Amino acid sequence: MKPSQRLNEPMGLLIDRNKPVQFKFENQLVSGYAGDSIASALIANQSWLMSRSFKYHRPRGPLTMAGQDANTLIQLGGEPNVLADRQNISQDIQVRGQNYNGSLENDKDAVLGYFGRFMPVGFYYRSFFKPLGAWKKWEGVIRDKAGLGVLDLNFKPEYYDKKYLFADLVVVGSGPAGLAAALKAADAGATVILVEEQTILGGSLTYNRFDIEGKKAQTLRHELLTRVTEHPNIQVMTDAVCNAWFTDNYLPVIQGKRMYKIRAKECILASGAYEQHVVFRNNDLPGVIMCSAATRLIKHYAVKPGNKAVVLTGNDEGYYTALDLLEQGIEVAAIVDMRAQAQDPILFASVAEKGISIKQGATVYEALATKGNKHIKGVDIRQITGKGQVADTAELIDCDLLCMSAGFMPAYQILCQAGAKLSYDDAAAEFNLSGLPAHLYIAGSVNGIYSLDAVLKDGEKAASEALNSLGLSTEPVADVNCDKKVNYDWPIFSHPKGKDFVDYDEDLQAKDIVNATRLGYRDIQLVKRFSTVGMGPSQGRHSALPTARLVANATDRSVTETGVTTARPPFAPEKLAHLAGRIFDPYQRTPMHYRHLELGAKMIPAGHWQRPAYYGGAGERDKCIQLEADHVRNKVGLIDVSTLGGIELRGPDAAEFMNRIYTFGFLKQPVGKTRYAVLTNEHGVVIDDGVACRIADDHFYVTATTSGVTRVYREMTKWNAMWRLDVDILNVTSAFSAVNLAGPDSRKVLEKLAPEFDASADAFPYLAYRETNIQGIPARLLRVGFVGELGYEIHVPAQYGEALWDLIMQAGKAFQIKPFGVETQRLLRLEKGHIIVSQDTDGMSHPGELSLGWAVNRKKPFFVGCRSVDIMMAKPMKRKLVGFRLPADSAKPEEGHLVIEQGEVTGNITSCEYSPAVKAIIGMAFAGIEQSEPGSKIGIRVDGKMLQAEVVSLPFYDPKNSRQEL
């Protein structure tokens, strides 16, 4: 690295010369100052080469110095594709170039540039696939060449978060238009958030020159900033990017490691315009930069971009740039003006006076390169003889810097996301925006206004519009006019040898765009998709305008008709970390969670819940569940069923609502009774089940499956939004904690637990509902038989859950009570032939297939899905859920294995387990209707082998249900 050279103050607005910072680029030590971007520090050290291009591996350096191009994408430690001209340096960071084979300086893949002619646009569609199978070999080779940076797969995410903000007005961009708008609105009483991408306010006032003397910008900036920073109504956000516009001014603004989500009543975009490049051969060499990039280097970073410059321009801005260069001691070898004459004669005269050679009606036809295309060393200048045509005679000038400006393209991306349309003004040779949605306004150069006075007026005009809409003003709004022309209409000089880049990101040359149209891809969208123009990291910020012009010209259409490709969010590439934020992973634990852990439970996820599968080690599943099942069948067991959904329905129409939503009849359900409740959807498919308790005439408590309750609740509220019944519906799942106390000794445990409560079979019969008090805990008791034994579901307010568990375990000690897990429960209910909705049902199962016809009341006029259920149950059934058994020593089918009859798939296994009570492998399966009668055989394919299982009637255990009805 060569020693750093810096210009004198006041140049260097962004850097702090008192704070030197050192970092490494390609393993070499680089010195800069705090406030330097990686790119500015490198250029201060005469190091322009930062990356290699996507396709030809051309050496690339910064183009815009504003993060608008992809030439500065570097690798920062393990982070790929970081913009070197936006990322500030900090001590000891490790920076590398990207996309090279060997070293950045000597990239072996640079040879691809010489084979460019063999890689015409879309070449990969035309080759590599013959003979059949050839592509498999080529694909790897080509894939390895693709991509840019390298991702560190071991990177651990850092802390990022999000915050909501609200404001009357958000102004995006703090250039003169944005500052004027913010001040006017704030003065009138609006709360304003001013969002600026750079670390300092001022936009173009910080780097652009607006007058011959070069004083105006600085003076104006000082004046406006003083007012803005002191204004109580203005919140300033710098180094913050408004990255999209979503419906109703919902604006994500990224600042540091936070994404602000701002909802603004009004929004003014004063986001400026992108300076555009000129298309000529070697326009991508390091040292060929935008005029604004040169002035940014000088004024922001006090970096001298070169010693001998040529300015290539299509507007008056180039002349101001020449003055800036000259002022800093940079020799300006020539101004090459593509126009026949400058717009501002006084400016022209004062520049000419300084002795700068001005070549009018001329262009740079080719930039000449040092060895290996590492830097510009001169230019080939020619007179323009027609649209894109040049004279044969050339003038060669040596230089180490070429500053160019073909004009500007409004920063249209966010506006087009909001629905604005672009149309091309042929006279001004520029795109204009129109058709903005309500409450969104534009001001300044994004609105095609370039002269400073008009820009300020335009900012105030936008503020007036916003204030009128806010009701803070009733001022009439007058149009702002500006006759400053900044765009040259055809800054495209195609060269027979190519490398005249339209799209730097994708290495696309002028002929590539034209050839895409010649191959039949005439629509701008097809041009993009075929050539990949605009698909790179900078998303067409520089390629959109020349592409539109080239395609319009090649297909004989207007530029407006041709258009540009659709702009989509985000505006600038955004880190996934910003979007993910803190990553909120909700999980739910039942109140008894820690008791399960203490008891050594193997926990399994059930939705967002964790549930005990069984109590024992991971390798002891089968043994544990068999022991637990045996214990429930012979003594008494306890299972945490807090995850079970709970829904409360209250109101005069509660019974009517229940009657419409569930298949059973509920109008006449007596208070104090439970009833099985099956839910079907409009297709007649069973989607959930539970137990409905009638607590009072106008009060039901109904359970739902753990995974289904959210949907059940959603369906209920959706239906009642239409029915308008007088009923309140509440999902109380988390408000209650519950257990199922089951087994022959469960009544004894309950009696001990609540001595005052009459738990006798007469007082509390099967399927009854009671309320009681368990040692001070209010409890709801349901006599249910899911596992097929005498049993009680006990529901208590969630805060008592752990206490309830402890009380029952204590009361049950004398009866050797043991906890059992959800896997054991699955076995127990399987022995009883009880289905689990979603495990033993699928998206097509109607009540008939599941033998649930008894739970469907067809005397009532309506329930959700009744029409479909009627139709399906009237049709001959094709399949049915059946029970099957296999000898204990048979291979065990797994859930999901297929039932096959004569080579055709007729069904699948839904549940299967070895049953210690039945002493056989038992299960449920969908089987073809012909094989569904008990005694039939069904073929099950297990690991490729067919097993024959016997269809048996359900339940497998205690067919008379005598145990649960004790």
Add this chain to the structure above:
Amino acid sequence: MPFSLLKYGLNKDYPFEKHADLPAPCELKPSYDVVIVGAGGHGVATAYYLAKYHGITNVAVLEKGYLGGGNTARNTAVIRSNYLTNEGVKFYSESVKLFQQLSNEFDFNIMYSERGQLTLAHTDAAVRGFRQRAEINKHFGGRTELIDPQQIKELVPCLNMNPADMPILAGLWHMDGATARHDAVAWGYAKGATQRGVELHQLTEVTDIDVENGKVVGVKTNRGNIKCGCVVQAIAGHSSLLAAKAGFKLPISTFPLQAMVTQPVKPFLNPLVSSPSLHCYVQQTSRGELVFGGGSDPYPLYNSRSTLDLKESLLANAVELFPFMANMRLMRQWAGLTDMTSDYSPIMGLSPVDNYYLDAGWGTWGFKSTPIVGQTMAQLVASGGQVPDLIKPFAMDRFDSFAQVNEMGATAASH
């Protein structure tokens, strides 16, 4: 370097007219044997098979926008056949077979890339469902296995096995899973069809359908009226609107489906990875970009706008699956419109209007079916309305007769 590239490089004047993939625009004729509405993959594939295998070339493909500009352009280019139903698996398996030959059939490289698709199970319900899908796939000759966490780790070492506190319990490894350059599929079909005489009319919007005595006789367009022998409707995202013009109602609701893409990085992820529980799937394209997709938007809408909410939740889950991706940068977000049926299967075949054939209801699974749709719709048209066996289960009247083909359990990201 393959020899075929030399001919372009050594010829200064390339490309000549003979190299053009697509013909220049031409005038509409007053009448065609077949009008296909929609020049997406399905429409041009139908035209291609009609021309190449049935000799029917008096065909116009009418497109309101540009070739392949609807969901053909917007989908995330997943090709797979690991479905849940017999009907689905048979149908999509045929599609995969056709895809594998497509570059050579077209003489145009669609960059078919067999990467394998890995779907993750985080719940035992998912494990059961995956086992069933694996078994059904194998039954019909597909290459799909249920694999354990150790095998998953070997396939995708950079995957977090406990994302969002939902441990990965198993995976459905579908070796036939693939991706391809989606645009190129439409271009290849369009090229083959137009070379055989089919006319492709872009920027030609069908404004009405002429039906006489229950039979379609022509279409009205923004460029004039056309008579025709039959119509094939193949317009994803707007199927119901066109059907309404033909005078009937489709059992379809239309939802936006969003997707997004990052900047390119060097290849590190070979298989396509999806997690239905986390509503997220991801693949790395041949350009090195990561493409993410998720579930459909929760409400019906005819608007392909993007939303912040979906992007936030989808990428939070992506970062759970692959924590290091927090460092990647998103470049673009977009949306397409998906015509959803209630059973997540398409509607193909006859319609209530004679000679008006339907290819609709393609939800989120249209791209992967492109070749087989073209082939079977062409058979349907060429035979004058004899529905091929393969698509009989997808008839529109299945909703009246409750003979749905339920694929709800087989989507890459649950909706």
